[in-house]
Amino acid sequence: KAGVTQTPRYLIKTRGQQVTLSCSPISGHRSVSWYQQTPGQGLQFLFEYFSETQRNKGNFPGRFSGRQFSNSRSEMNVSTLELGDSALYLCASRPDRATYEQYFGPGTRLTVT
Amino acid sequence: QKEVEQDPGPLSVPEGAIVSLNCTYSNSAFQYFMWYRQYSRKGPELLMYTYSSGNKEDGRFTAQVDKSSKYISLFIRDSQPSDSATYLCAPGGFSGGYNKLIFGAGTRLAVHP
Numbered sequence: 001k002a003g004v005t006q007t008p009r010y011l012i013k014t015r016g017q018q019v020t021l022s023c024s025p026i027s028g029h030r031s032v033s034w035y036q037q038t039p040g041q042g043l044q045f046l047f048e049y050f051s052e053t054q055r056n057k058g059n060f061p062g063r064f065s066g067r068q069f070s071n072s073r074s075e076m077n078v079s080t081l082e083l084g085d086s087a088l089y090l091c092a093s094r095p096d097r098a099t100y101e102q103y104f105g106p107g108t109r110l111t112v113t
Numbered sequence: 114q115k116e117v118e119q120d121p122g123p124l125s126v127p128e129g130a131i132v133s134l135n136c137t138y139s140n141s142a143f144q145y146f147m148w149y150r151q152y153s154r155k156g157p158e159l160l161m162y163t164y165s166s167g168n169k170e171d172g173r174f175t176a177q178v179d180k181s182s183k184y185i186s187l188f189i190r191d192s193q194p195s196d197s198a199t200y201l202c203a204p205g206g207f208s209g210g211y212n213k214l215i216f217g218a219g220t221r222l223a224v225h226p
Contacts, residue, residue, distance in 0.1 A: 006156075035216075042216060042217070042218045043157075043219075045213075045214075056211045056213075090156050090157070097212060100147070100162065100164075100212060101147065101159055101162055102159070102214060103159060104149075104156035104157045104158070105156050106155055106156045107155075107156045109154075
């Protein structure tokens with residue numbers, strides 16, 4: 001089975017812009033979670049989507065949003081980018097919400113200048 | 114107090130050494146315990162997981178959980194340079210209506226020939 005894929009892998013944006021990141025889960029996986037990873041804060045949970053509905057949300061401002069499509073693919077959007085949004089954004093999938101194991105993609109490295 | 118405490122290292126050992134990586138956690142609701150390995154510029158890779166106290170072995174890797182003291186460990190026997198990576202512990206459980214996975218800060222391991 002192919003793993004979790006994320007596009008793009010690298011992105012450079014300027015402050016104030018917005019960005020959309022994409023994630024394709026492992027085939028058959030219906031739950032997709034997004035995480036932000038920074039050297040200072042580590043891996044922090046952003047939100048989880050299942051059946052096209054956001055099920056959980058971490059402690060991030062409303063500038064961070066996401067959605068999931070009927071084929072389980074997911075996108076996350078960050079509006080009005082700030083320098084502090086520079087991070088590795090990781091997507092993880094699992095078959096359903098009852099399964100504990102999550103499988104991560106390679107991440108999108110976002111740099112905000 | 115953080116829910117999961119993990120010494121960030123770095124930990125430097127010679128090839129062939131036994132490595133011990135440790136985490137403590139505070140939430141007694143955590144029921145399952147994951148270890149992820151993350152190579153530089155890659156996404157975390159699920160290494161091992163266990164749902165109960167005791168030991169679980171997989172090749173050179175042994176995961177150990179002591180729920181009474183809220184202490185989790187990963188042992189690597191006969192460490193190899195290819196084991197050089199960041200190791201993230203991630204306890205989790207059903208809390209607040211959803212399956213919650215909390216990541217430690219990660220311990221950076223370097224195995225030198």
